[in-house]
Amino acid sequence: MMKFLYLIGKISISFFNSFGLLVKFSLICISHCFRPPIYVHSIFKQMVEIGFYSLPVVGLTAIFSGMVLALQSHTGFSRFNAESAVANVVVLSITRELGPVLAGLMVAGRVGASMAAEIGTMRVTEQIDALSTLSTNPYKYLIVPRIIAGVTVLPILVIIADIIGVFGGYIVGIFKLDFNPNVYLSNTIDFVEPLDVISGLVKASVFGLIISLMGCFHGFHSKGGAQGVGISTTNAVVSASILILTANYIITEIFFSI
Amino acid sequence: MTNNKIQLINIHKNFNNKEVLKGLDLEIIPGESLVIIGGSGTGKSVLIKCILGIMTPDKGEILIDGKNILNLKDYKRSIINQKIGMLFQNAALFDSLMVWENVSFGLMQSNKMNRDEAKGTALKVLKKVGLNEKVSALYPSELSGGMQKRVGLARAIANSPEIIFFDEPTTGLDPIMADVINDLIIECVKDQGITALSITHDMNSARKISDRIAMLHEGRIVWSGRPNEIDNSKNQYVVQFINGNASGPIKMQI
Numbered sequence: 162m163m164k165f166l167y168l169i170g171k172i173s174i175s176f177f178n179s180f181g182l183l184v185k186f187s188l189i190c191i192s193h194c195f196r197p198p199i200y201v202h203s204i205f206k207q208m209v210e211i212g213f214y215s216l217p218v219v220g221l222t223a224i225f226s227g228m229v230l231a232l233q234s235h236t237g238f239s240r241f242n243a244e245s246a247v248a249n250v251v252v253l254s255i256t257r258e259l260g261p262v263l264a265g266l267m268v269a270g271r272v273g274a275s276m277a278a279e280i281g282t283m284r285v286t287e288q289i290d291a292l293s294t295l296s297t298n299p300y301k302y303l304i305v306p307r308i309i310a311g312v313t314v315l316p317i318l319v320i321i322a323d324i325i326g327v328f329g330g331y332i333v334g335i336f337k338l339d340f341n342p343n344v345y346l347s348n349t350i351d352f353v354e355p356l357d358v359i360s361g362l363v364k365a366s367v368f369g370l371i372i373s374l375m376g377c378f379h380g381f382h383s384k385g386g387a388q389g390v391g392i393s394t395t396n397a398v399v400s401a402s403i404l405i406l407t408a409n410y411i412i413t414e415i416f417f418s419i
Numbered sequence: 420m421t422n423n424k425i426q427l428i429n430i431h432k433n434f435n436n437k438e439v440l441k442g443l444d445l446e447i448i449p450g451e452s453l454v455i456i457g458g459s460g461t462g463k464s465v466l467i468k469c470i471l472g473i474m475t476p477d478k479g480e481i482l483i484d485g486k487n488i489l490n491l492k493d494y495k496r497s498i499i500n501q502k503i504g505m506l507f508q509n510a511a512l513f514d515s516l517m518v519w520e521n522v523s524f525g526l527m528q529s530n531k532m533n534r535d536e537a538k539g540t541a542l543k544v545l546k547k548v549g550l551n552e553k554v555s556a557l558y559p560s561e562l563s564g565g566m567q568k569r570v571g572l573a574r575a576i577a578n579s580p581e582i583i584f585f586d587e588p589t590t591g592l593d594p595i596m597a598d599v600i601n602d603l604i605i606e607c608v609k610d611q612g613i614t615a616l617s618i619t620h621d622m623n624s625a626r627k628i629s630d631r632i633a634m635l636h637e638g639r640i641v642w643s644g645r646p647n648e649i650d651n652s653k654n655q656y657v658v659q660f661i662n663g664n665a666s667g668p669i670k671m672q673i
């Protein structure tokens with residue numbers, strides 16, 4: 162019994178400890194985002210890294226999601242003779258949910274992992290210490306560019322994912338389910354509201370922040386060689402994914418329940 | 420009151436209840452080359468990291484040029500750091516940057532030198548440590564250990580520091596390369612009047628590059644003296660260390 166209590170105590174202490182560390186880390190990083198110097202060159206480099214190189218994986222995810230969504234919703238709605246709602250469902254699901262969430266999760270796996278691995282390696286090989294001896298603030302030099310790039314690039318990525326996803330639904334709708342192209346398009350465009358897209362883009366921005374912050378946080382606090390870097394890479398991806406899904410619910414609640 | 424370049428007063432540092440530094444006092448006068456010797460894991464690197472501000476001691480004071488440098492704001496701290504160069508134990512070169520970018524990193528960051536100018540300076544400094552222009556465009560992963568140390572050395576001296584730290588500059592190198600590094604250190608430090616603090620357990624290197632040797636054991640300096648005094652020292656710790664005996668007052672934690 163005592164052992165059990167001891168275990169609970171130990172786990173909660175370490176939980177609150179890392180939570181406190183994370184909050185402190187986030188505040189430091191975000192405050193550095195608004196104070197010069199800003200490394201513009203590094204921001205662009207990270208934007209290309211996060212945005213451009215994620216295009217293939219995000220695009221493929223989006224097109225297949227849009228296609229399968231059209232197929233499944235058609236199966237469902239045909240039972241109520243409501244096939245015309247397919248276009249509607251596809252565009253709402255993609256812009257509100259699937260676009261941002263799938264893009265967020267894919268980028269978390271791709272970029273969050275590489276951020277944690279890169280920064281973690283720099284930590285365990287003392288490169289981060291070397292930065293501060295060369296009068297360079299590691300938060301500004303390493304983390305701020307990644308955060309700014311994450312927050313700004315993810316919405317762009319999601320706009321592209323939205324378009325590709327809707328296009329995927331369109332392809333299935335036209336070529337497999339025999340919808341009239343004009344009707345399908347007008348159903349899509351008439352039903353989508355600015356708020357659907359905007360909520361998706363806000364989500365994307367928040368997910369970008371989560372991904373960069375988690376990648377950098379876990380990398381920055383890596384310890385003990387290659388194994389430590391491996392652990393922080395895993396933690397970065399897992400924690401970013403969970404936080405993305407949690408934040409997704411909260412933002413949806415805020416946008417659509419009032 | 421003092422004319423010490425660096426002064427440490429009663430430094431304590433713990434990690435998870437393990438005391439690493441236990442009230443360490445140390446003074447280094449301007450232009451002196453001090454070498455700290457001591458077993459692995461005695462806290463030599465921790466000591467340097469405390470002075471660099473990478474770690475904060477739990478207790479004690481660190482003065483540079485007579486001014487306490489603990490608890491300084493980031494901005495003031497970075498001005499102090501511009502006076503300091505550091506060669507890390509494993510060189511710690513930035514592996515995403517080319518050799519010359521590594522060497523001129525501090526110049527471009529703190530002196531806001533433009534790239535061409537910085538490259539020119541980097542090539543000059545690289546030449547000083549015996550590396551040619553061809554090497555300057557390589558990445559650190561393409562270099563041997565000895566060359567990485569030399570690039571690290573070049574990076575440390577590029578900013579013309581007043582103080583320089585060397586963490587095990589010759590560890591892991593063959594004896595000849597080690598001696599090359601020793602000569603470079605002497606050339607870069609003694610001849611320019613830089614104050615240097617080096618860490619090593621290579622006694623040849625310690626004798627060669629130092630004006631004074633200090634021995635760290637159990638979190639304190641237990642002996643300090645001139646390099647020619649060390650062989651006649653009666654201090655049991657020193658005797659055991661320089662002879663490399665397994666038995667003696669120093670107990671290795673295995």
Ligand SMILES: Nc1ncnc2c1ncn2[C@@H]1O[C@H](COP(=O)(O)OP(=O)(O)O)[C@@H](O)[C@H]1O
Nearest residue numbers: 434435439457458459460461462463464465466
């Ligand atoms: N960041 C750290 N966290 C926990 N313990 C540390 C840390 N850095 C160093 N130590 C401990 O401090 C002791 C001294 O380390 P160090 O200064 O690297 O030894 P050395 O004299 O070989 O350079 C070691 O026992 C090490 O375990």
Ligand SMILES: [Mg+2]
Nearest residue numbers: 463464508586
């Ligand atoms: Mg060491």
